[in-house]
Amino acid sequence: MTMRPSASLRARSHIVIFWLTVLTAASRTSALLLALPWLALQETGSATIVGALGALTLLAGQLLAPLLMLFADRLGRWRTAVAADVLTLAGCGAAALLVEAGMFTVAAMMVLGPLLAIGRGVGSATRKALVPDLAEEHRVRYSTVTAGREVMIVAGFVVSPIVSGYMLVDGASGASVFWMCVGFSLLSMVGMLLIPRHLGVVEHTDPGGFSVIRTPRRSLVSTMREHPALTRAVLMTAAVAAVAAVFQQVGAPVIAESIGDSDQLGLLIAGYALGSVAGVGLHVLAARTLGRFSTVVFGVALGVLGFALLPFLLEAGWAPGVGALVGAGLGMTNPLWATATAEYSPHHARSTVVAAQVLAAGAVGGLAPLAAGIGVEHLGVVPVMWVVATYWAGCCLLWLWRADTELTPRVIGQQMSPSFEQSGVNDHQSSGASRPTA
Numbered sequence: 001m002t003m004r005p006s007a008s009l010r011a012r013s014h015i016v017i018f019w020l021t022v023l024t025a026a027s028r029t030s031a032l033l034l035a036l037p038w039l040a041l042q043e044t045g046s047a048t049i050v051g052a053l054g055a056l057t058l059l060a061g062q063l064l065a066p067l068l069m070l071f072a073d074r075l076g077r078w079r080t081a082v083a084a085d086v087l088t089l090a091g092c093g094a095a096a097l098l099v100e101a102g103m104f105t106v107a108a109m110m111v112l113g114p115l116l117a118i119g120r121g122v123g124s125a126t127r128k129a130l131v132p133d134l135a136e137e138h139r140v141r142y143s144t145v146t147a148g149r150e151v152m153i154v155a156g157f158v159v160s161p162i163v164s165g166y167m168l169v170d171g172a173s174g175a176s177v178f179w180m181c182v183g184f185s186l187l188s189m190v191g192m193l194l195i196p197r198h199l200g201v202v203e204h205t206d207p208g209g210f211s212v213i214r215t216p217r218r219s220l221v222s223t224m225r226e227h228p229a230l231t232r233a234v235l236m237t238a239a240v241a242a243v244a245a246v247f248q249q250v251g252a253p254v255i256a257e258s259i260g261d262s263d264q265l266g267l268l269i270a271g272y273a274l275g276s277v278a279g280v281g282l283h284v285l286a287a288r289t290l291g292r293f294s295t296v297v298f299g300v301a302l303g304v305l306g307f308a309l310l311p312f313l314l315e316a317g318w319a320p321g322v323g324a325l326v327g328a329g330l331g332m333t334n335p336l337w338a339t340a341t342a343e344y345s346p347h348h349a350r351s352t353v354v355a356a357q358v359l360a361a362g363a364v365g366g367l368a369p370l371a372a373g374i375g376v377e378h379l380g381v382v383p384v385m386w387v388v389a390t391y392w393a394g395c396c397l398l399w400l401w402r403a404d405t406e407l408t409p410r411v412i413g414q415q416m417s418p419s420f421e422q423s424g425v426n427d428h429q430s431s432g433a434s435r436p437t438a
Contacts, residue, residue: 065121084119092185151277303328
């Protein structure tokens with residue numbers, strides 16, 4: 001009896017610390033996503049260069065980073081997350097020193113941008129893979145840990161972009177932004193060191209002697225074949241990545257420059273983040289009362305409304321309104337794909353599944369910022385954003401048409417399909433590694 005309160009407190013503290021590491025990592029990401037495109041735009045004045053930097057950064061974060069993630073299940077997901085924080089810390093420190101020395105040119109951005117994207121990509125994907133580990137460790141709903149993670153991600157885009165935007169006004173060098181990112185990296189790394197190191201460690205065999213660690217390709221193929229719902233979640237995350245990448249890396253800087261200075265960019269991204277936080281809250285409420293189907297419909301309607309009102313909001317000079325509506329739409333829908341991924345990912349292959357998700361996002365959205373940058377230069381920002389809205393709405397409606405079991409929440413301990421259990425892959429039942437400790 002006396003052990004239960006302390007165990008419960010320990011469980012809550014681990015989850016809260018995990019959420020705080022997500023918050024600091026997201027704050028770092030938002031600052032970098034604001035600073036690098038803005039500095040490139042001020043250096044060259046070319047939206048095409050900004051789009052090229054965005055494409056190169058996205059390709060590194062969503063194509064190269066997942067190749068490293070494929071081995072995170074073997075190395076341990078916790079250990080991989082810490083290593084990613086160390087890499088990002090080194091990259092931010094190098095950028096700050098180059099700025100101080102007056103050597104942070106576009107060429108340096110093209111090198112450090114992808115390097116930072118790899119560190120951020122591996123760290124973010126590994127933390128996402130740790131979500132079901134934490135939920136099962138402490139017997140908490142998948143949706144609870146997932147929603148907390150989503151809130152922390154978007155919360156990291158509230159204050160940090162505003163502060164970063166003001167740090168970059170009047171042609172500032174950006175050194176202070178990179179030093180701030182160094183601090184965020186240190187906090188994130190310390191937080192990861194405080195949560196249990198055994199999370200995400202996969203036993204190589206179950207009690208019956210069957211191997212549960214396969215090659216990444218075999219593990220992924222087996223998992224996807226057994227769970228069409230997981231496949232659809234992976235594809236939807238990839239599809240929406242293009243929308244977020246185009247809006248954040250091309251649309252936002254161009255919209256902000258057309259209205260004012262970098263402070264408008266910070267306000268726009270902050271509006272996007274606040275809208276996303278509100279969207280996640282609406283998602284939690286709507287998913288439990290109206291169901292997942294209606295939640296997606298309302299979310300898409302909000303996001304499309306934001307894109308449709310873009311010319312009127314630009315004329316009024318109200319950048320935060322654009323970001324708020326688009327963020328609310330994405331915030332209402334994105335947690336569903338993340339929750340479905342957590343619900344259907346087997347313990348032994350979670351990093352591999354997330355890596356596939358990020359790879360698919362890179363394949364679908366990797367070239368989107370470059371294409372959008374070229375389109376903005378020739379057509380303007382409004383037509384390009386309308387095309388993005390049409391694409392996003394079409395993908396969500398297609399998912400609603402094909403969705404099946406993922407429309408109903410899955411609970412911890414729910415049985416996988418019989419064939420999946422018999423194959424020896426489902427170590428939720430065959431291996432003690434995935435079961436919560438007493």
